[in-house]
Amino acid sequence: MKNAQPLNPELTSYIEQRILPRYREFDRAHDLDHARAVIDRSLTLAADYDVNPDMVYAIAAYHDTGLVNGRENHHLDAGRILAADRELRRWFSEEQIRTMREAVEDHRASSKHAPRSVYGRIVAEADRMIDPATIIRRTVQYGAAHYPELDREGHYARCLGHLRAKYAEGGYLRLWIEPSENARRLEELRRIIRDEELLRSLFDEAFDAECRAGSAPHGPNGRI
Secondary structure (H helix, E strand, O other): OOOOOOOOHHHHHHHHHHHHHHHHHOOHHHOHHHHHHHHHHHHHHHOOOOOOHHHHHHHHHHOOHHHHHOOOOHHHHHHHHHHHOHHHHHOOOHHHHHHHHHHHHOOOOOOOOOOOOHHHHHHHHHHHOOOHHHHHHHHHHHHHHHOOOOOHHHHHHHHHHHHHHHHOOOOOOOOOOOOOHHHHHHHHHHHHHHOHHHHHHHHHHHHHHHHHHOOOOOOOOOOO
């Protein structure tokens, strides 16, 4: 069922003014551009389901707000932030708030259980956004923000370890909407991970770009 309902303008105004600006405080891998991309992707996916688009929009907008308390439990913290926001009661029932909180909690790629609703599957799939170049760049950005003590080789080792643990065969990433464009792109990324010469080239390209932008270590060996 195609969903063509417009979003509630009062809801979008509130989120644009009060929620999305929070992403400016996070690392470049989880910044405002990322939040907007997850929102856009979520709404695109939602068009194929009989769901409430305002709920989809809000879930995507809140999904990483828990990063204010760090990454480890950010999905749970984001769910608490959403549920505690009294302003949302202007547009949603308590049952809808509960479903939205669960969807936010279920979006994390390392989750060991399937999302509890179609809303969780939508935001989880939207958050994946598997584009090899983007994933490598975001991995470099996250490393630059959180491990500034590493030199270039240290960042590459961290990047390789993360990509293998999350995206390689046997990795913890799960896709909950299939078939999907993400499934095809995951195979492409796995091919790159297996080809270390190609991966190193893409890493160096991303790392150098971050150095030029001033957000990664720099110097002869990529050291601060």
